Amino acid sequence: MSNNSGDRRSRLYRKPHCVAAAVRRIHGVVADNLDNSSAVAIKRVQELAGEFGKNSFRQVDLRDRSALEKFFSEIKFDAVIHFAGLKAVVMASHGCKNLVFSSSATVYGWPKEVPCTEETPLAAVNPYGRTKLFIEEICRGVHRSDPEWKIILLRYFNPVGAHPSGHIGEDPRGIPNNLMPFVQQVAVGRRPALTVFGNDYSTKDGTGVRDYIHVVDLADGHIAALRKLSDPNSTAVIGCEVYNLGTGKGTSVLEMVTAFEKASGKKIPIVAGRRPGDAESCMLQKGGAGIELEGKYGIEEMCRDQWNWASKNPYGYGSPESN
Numbered sequence: 001m002s003n004n005s006g007d008r009r010s011r012l013y014r015k016p017h018c019v020a021a022a023v024r025r026i027h028g029v030v031a032d033n034l035d036n037s038s039a040v041a042i043k044r045v046q047e048l049a050g051e052f053g054k055n056s057f058r059q060v061d062l063r064d065r066s067a068l069e070k071f072f073s074e075i076k077f078d079a080v081i082h083f084a085g086l087k088a089v090v091m092a093s094h095g096c097k098n099l100v101f102s103s104s105a106t107v108y109g110w111p112k113e114v115p116c117t118e119e120t121p122l123a124a125v126n127p128y129g130r131t132k133l134f135i136e137e138i139c140r141g142v143h144r145s146d147p148e149w150k151i152i153l154l155r156y157f158n159p160v161g162a163h164p165s166g167h168i169g170e171d172p173r174g175i176p177n178n179l180m181p182f183v184q185q186v187a188v189g190r191r192p193a194l195t196v197f198g199n200d201y202s203t204k205d206g207t208g209v210r211d212y213i214h215v216v217d218l219a220d221g222h223i224a225a226l227r228k229l230s231d232p233n234s235t236a237v238i239g240c241e242v243y244n245l246g247t248g249k250g251t252s253v254l255e256m257v258t259a260f261e262k263a264s265g266k267k268i269p270i271v272a273g274r275r276p277g278d279a280e281s282c283m284l285q286k287g288g289a290g291i292e293l294e295g296k297y298g299i300e301e302m303c304r305d306q307w308n309w310a311s312k313n314p315y316g317y318g319s320p321e322s323n
Contacts, residue, residue, distance in 0.1 A: 016041045016168045018081065021219040023049040023056045026226065029075055031068075033061035036173070040317040044167045065090070072096070079226050097149045098229045100222060101139055104132045105157045105211075105244065105282060114250075115211075115285035118155075118242045136242075143240040150238040152225045157211035157246030157284060159218045160256075161302035162309035169309030170215075171316030179210075179253060180302075183260050184310035186268050193269035196253055201280045207253035211246035211283035214297035214305070221245045247295050248286025256299060263303035264311070 022028035023045065032042075046053030060067050072094040079098035080091055091097065106129030107122050124130045136153050143149045160180040162169030176182040185191045199206045221243075229238060251259075257268050297305075 018219040031060040038317040110279045117285045151240040159215045161214040161305040166308040166312040187266040188314035195273040209250040209281040217295040244284040246284040250283045260303040264307040
């Protein structure tokens with residue numbers, strides 16, 4: 001991602017929303033090999049960005065060193081937002097040492113105390129969380145080896161919702177691993193029932209509690225991080241900093257399902273299940289060291305926008321034949 005003015009799921013869902021915000025607001029450019037992405041999503045992002053969407057995409061594989069060198073040679077980059085599962089090593093040779101990395105609250109594992117702060121002990125318990133933890137450590141190593149690097153690690157909690165236009169949204173491949181894409185597929189008739197993983201936790205209704213954040217607020221968090229990296233008036237010394245992105249409010253699975261039923265007018269059948277690696281409760285401590293971000297949307301708006309996307313695009317960016 002360039003600023004010319006100065007999980008697989010992560011790439012398919014969070015990235016288009018952040019790209020749409022960055023392309024329109026700071027004239028960003030996105031590079032992707034489209035391995036796990038959709039060309040339809042790219043086209044829709046460009047449409048949402050209007051005149052700023054022209055020439056905002058390059059099909060580049062980060063593993064292709066020569067293509068990446070050419071890309072960095074053609075455009076002067078001030079900063080990069082890194083969403084992919086691959087680590088680029090070309091930035092420094094082109095004088096770009098500002099990085100925003102998409103991490104995850106899964107690095108906290110099963111936190112012994114909630115809410116979580118950026119100082120909560122790290123104890124990832126599943127492969128996804130451990131991967132994020134390893135890349136965070138790589139970023140710290142990069143900064144230690146060269147203090148000119150300024151890096152912000154954004155630990156997402158649970159992004160849900162969709163762009164208010166219904167033009168871009170969540171489209172996971174295969175069986176969804178997360179609550180809301182599963183709910184929306186039940187609502188449009190693609191799946192018969194929602195499997196709730198755990199109904200006997202020591203929470204208010206027995207189901208897991210999470211900190212959900214609207215994906216548009218998440219996108220705003222990335223813009224805030226970029227601005228923090230490039231703010232010439234900032235007195236803070238940025239090295240390799242960590243910020244949680246969430247709302248500070250805990251919502252149970254059943255509460256979220258009820259809110260979606262209200263937004264969609266659809267009844268969501270539920271069956272109980274269990275899976276390893278799930279925390280009982282995970283939410284952030286509001287007012288910690290976080291990015292200056294005031295979320296605009298609550299769970300009602302999250303469910304409203306998710307249903308708007310799902311009802312307009314019941315098979316995501318594809319068709320019944322492609323699913």
